Amino acid sequence: MAIKHLAGDRLQGTAAERAALSGNTLGSIAQTSWKELDRVTLGSAADVLDTGTFAAKDNLMILLWVDASTAPYGNITFNGDTGSNYARRYCSNGASDTTHTSQSGIDISSGGAMNHDYFVVLTIRNTASAEKLVICHSLEQDATGATSPNRVEIAAKWANTANQITRVELTNSRSGHDFASGSEMVILGCDDDEADSGTNFWQELSNTTTTVAANNINSGTITAKKYLMVDCHIIPTTNDSNTTIICNGDTAQGSYSMRRSYDGGNESTYAGTNPIGSTAGMYTGFGENRTNLLMNTMIANVSGKEKLMFWHMSHALDGATNEPHRTEGVGKWHTTSGQITNFKIQTSTGSHYGANSRMRVWGSD
Amino acid sequence: MASSWERLAFVTQASDASTFSVTFTAKEHLRVVFHGFQSTPVEPDIRFNDDDDDNYAGRLSINGTGYLMTYDDNDRIYNYGYSPSGTGEAITNMEIINVLNEEKMVLIDNNMGSVGAGNVPTRRENTSKWANTSEQVTKITFVDLGSGALIKAGSTITVWGADDQSSTPFYPNIPNGTLFEESDTGKIYMWDGTSAWNEMT
Numbered sequence: 001m002a003i004k005h006l007a008g009d010r011l012q013g014t015a016a017e018r019a020a021l022s023g024n025t026l027g028s029i030a031q032t033s034w035k036e037l038d039r040v041t042l043g044s045a046a047d048v049l050d051t052g053t054f055a056a057k058d059n060l061m062i063l064l065w066v067d068a069s070t071a072p073y074g075n076i077t078f079n080g081d082t083g084s085n086y087a088r089r090y091c092s093n094g095a096s097d098t099t100h101t102s103q104s105g106i107d108i109s110s111g112g113a114m115n116h117d118y119f120v121v122l123t124i125r126n127t128a129s130a131e132k133l134v135i136c137h138s139l140e141q142d143a144t145g146a147t148s149p150n151r152v153e154i155a156a157k158w159a160n161t162a163n164q165i166t167r168v169e170l171t172n173s174r175s176g177h178d179f180a181s182g183s184e185m186v187i188l189g190c191d192d193d194e195a196d197s198g199t200n201f202w203q204e205l206s207n208t209t210t211t212v213a214a215n216n217i218n219s220g221t222i223t224a225k226k227y228l229m230v231d232c233h234i235i236p237t238t239n240d241s242n243t244t245i246i247c248n249g250d251t252a253q254g255s256y257s258m259r260r261s262y263d264g265g266n267e268s269t270y271a272g273t274n275p276i277g278s279t280a281g282m283y284t285g286f287g288e289n290r291t292n293l294l295m296n297t298m299i300a301n302v303s304g305k306e307k308l309m310f311w312h313m314s315h316a317l318d319g320a321t322n323e324p325h326r327t328e329g330v331g332k333w334h335t336t337s338g339q340i341t342n343f344k345i346q347t348s349t350g351s352h353y354g355a356n357s358r359m360r361v362w363g364s365d
Numbered sequence: 366m367a368s369s370w371e372r373l374a375f376v377t378q379a380s381d382a383s384t385f386s387v388t389f390t391a392k393e394h395l396r397v398v399f400h401g402f403q404s405t406p407v408e409p410d411i412r413f414n415d416d417d418d419d420n421y422a423g424r425l426s427i428n429g430t431g432y433l434m435t436y437d438d439n440d441r442i443y444n445y446g447y448s449p450s451g452t453g454e455a456i457t458n459m460e461i462i463n464v465l466n467e468e469k470m471v472l473i474d475n476n477m478g479s480v481g482a483g484n485v486p487t488r489r490e491n492t493s494k495w496a497n498t499s500e501q502v503t504k505i506t507f508v509d510l511g512s513g514a515l516i517k518a519g520s521t522i523t524v525w526g527a528d529d530q531s532s533t534p535f536y537p538n539i540p541n542g543t544l545f546e547e548s549d550t551g552k553i554y555m556w557d558g559t560s561a562w563n564e565m566t
Contacts, residue, residue: 005386006379008544010543010544010545012379012546012548013545014547014549015547015552018547018554018562029369029371032371033370033525058523059398087485087486088485091429094429095430096430097428097429097488100485101482101483102483103482123398123458125398125400125456130400131453131480133455133456133477133486134476135456153429155487155488156486157478157482190372193375203369204368204369207368233467233470263433264426264430265433292470296472314470314471314472316422316468320419321437322437323423324423324424325424328490356466358393360394362369362370362527
C-alpha cells in the first residue's frame with residue numbers, strides 16, 4: 001500500500017513504511033527505481049519490434065533506438081491492440097501542433113517516414129483503470145554528417161481503462177522499408193511500491209562538483225554505456241556563459257550538428273557549425289546571461305553510429321522576479337566509431353562556471 | 366556501490382480534496398510523477414515545503430506555440446492550474462535540481478485532457494523555479510486555489526531521488542506531533558519533530 005495523508009497531520013501506512021520515514025544512514029542505494037523489464041534487439045531487418053509479454057509496472061520508461069535508414073513508418077501499439085483507441089498530439093521542429101484522434105497506434109515519426117536513426121524516450125503512467133498517458137521526446141537523425149537533426153515532441157494516450165501495458169510493438173507498415181538490424185527497444189519500469197531487489201537500470205557513472213570557477217564541467221572518463229542520462233547544474237558567474245557540448249575532447253564544430261528552440265520559439269539549426277566558435281564543439285542553444293541553469297540530457301551512445309542526444313534546459317537569473325527560460329535541443333556527434341566516454345559542458349570564454357556547479361551521469365547498456 | 370535513483374515516496378489521495386501532498390527525504394536530484402484525476406477541470410498547482418509566499422516564477426507553454434505565458438513573484442508554480450481543461454486524468458512529470466543553497470530549477474511536462482480516443486491530449490511544457498536558497502525540497506503539495514474543483518481520490522504522487530551516499534543520518538521533514546497509524550499492527554506513533562517516532566500507549 002501507500003502512505004495516506006489524512007487531515008490533522010495524520011499518516012496511515014504499514015510498519016515498514018513508517019520505518020522508511022525514520023532517520024537513517026544510507027549504506028546502499030535501494031533498488032527501487034527503473035529496472036529493465038524487457039528488451040528486443042533486431043538481429044536482422046524486420047517490420048516489427050515486439051517485446052512479447054513483460055511484467056506490468058506502474059511506471060514505464062521506454063528507450064527506443066531505431067536504425068531507420070530505409071525510411072520506414074513507426075507506429076507503437078500496446079498489448080496487441082490495433083483498434084482505434086489511440087490519440088496523439090505532436091510537434092515537429094517547433095511547428096504548430098498536429099493532432100490525431102481515434103488512431104490505430106501512436107505514430108512516433110515527425111510526420112511520415114522516419115529518416116535514418118531515431119532515438120525516442122517515452123514515459124508512461126501505467127494504471128490499469130486509467131487511460132495510459134504518454135509523454136515522448138525524440139530525435140530524428142535525418143541524414144548522416146553535417147545535417148541538423150529533427151526534434152519531435154508527442155503527447156499521446158491509449159484509451160484503455162482495463163489493462164496495464166504488458167507488451168509494446170513498434171510496427172512499420174511501409175513495404176520494403178524495414179527497421180534495420182540493431183534497432184532496439186528497452187522497456188524500463190517500476191511499481192510505486194517497487195521492492196528493493198534486483199538492480200536499478202540507471203547506474204551512476206560519474207559525479208562531478210566544481211570547487212573553483214572553471215571554463216567547463218565534465219564527467220571525466222566514464223565507462224562506455226549504450227544509454228546515458230546526464231543532469232547538469234551550472235552556476236554561471238558572468239553574462240558570458242554560453243554553453244557548448246564536447247564529446248571525448250572533440251572540439252571541432254564540424255563534428256556536430258544541432259537544432260534548438262528557445263522559449264518555445266526561435267527554432268534554429270547549426271549543421272557542422274557553432275556560433276560560439278569553430279573549436280567550441282556543439283552549441284546547446286543557450287547564449288544569454290543567467291545565474292542558474294539546469295540541463296537534462298538523454299543520449300543514445302551506440303557504437304558504430306552517430307551519437308544522438310536531446311536536452312532540456314531551464315535557466316534564469318536569481319530571484320522570483322526573473323522567470324526561467326527554456327531551451328530544448330537535439331544534437332548529434334557525427335563520430336561513428338567508439339562511444340562517448342567523456343562528456344563536457346564548456347563555456348565560450350573564461351572561467352565562468354562557478355564553484356559548486358554539478359554534473360552527474362548515469363548509464364546502462 | 367555506485368549511486369542510482371531510488372524511490373523516495375509514494376502517496377495516494379485518500380479522498381477528494383483541494384490539496385494533495387507528499388513528504389520525502391531530501392535529495393539533490395528529484396523526479397516526480399503526479400497522476401491526477403478530476404471530474405471538472407481542477408487546478409493542482411505546486412508548492413514546495415508549504416511556502417505560500419511569492420517565491421515562484423515560471424514560463425508555461427500550452428500545445429507548443431499555441432500559448433505561452435510567464436509569471437514571477439507568484440505564490441505557486443502553475444502546473445495545469447492556468448487555463449485548466451478536460452475532465453479526464455493528467456500526468457505531470459517533474460525534474461528538479463534540489464541543491465540546498467541554490468534556487469530550485471524545475472522542468473515539467475504535462476499530458477492531460479478528456480477521456481476517450483476521440484479527444485486529443487493537451488500538452489504543456491513548463492520551466493519554473495522556487496527562489497529559495499536555504500532549504501531543500503522535502504514536501505510537494507498540489508493545491509487547487511482557483512477552480513474549486515477537487516483532486517480526486519486515487520490520484521497519486523511518486524518521487525524518486527538520487528544523491529551521494531550519505532554517512533550522516535538524514536531525517537524527513539514532518540511536523541512535530543504528526544501521528545502515524547500503522548495499518549498492519551494497529552499501533553500509533555508520534556513524530557518528535559527531529560529524529561524519532563514514539564509509540565503512543
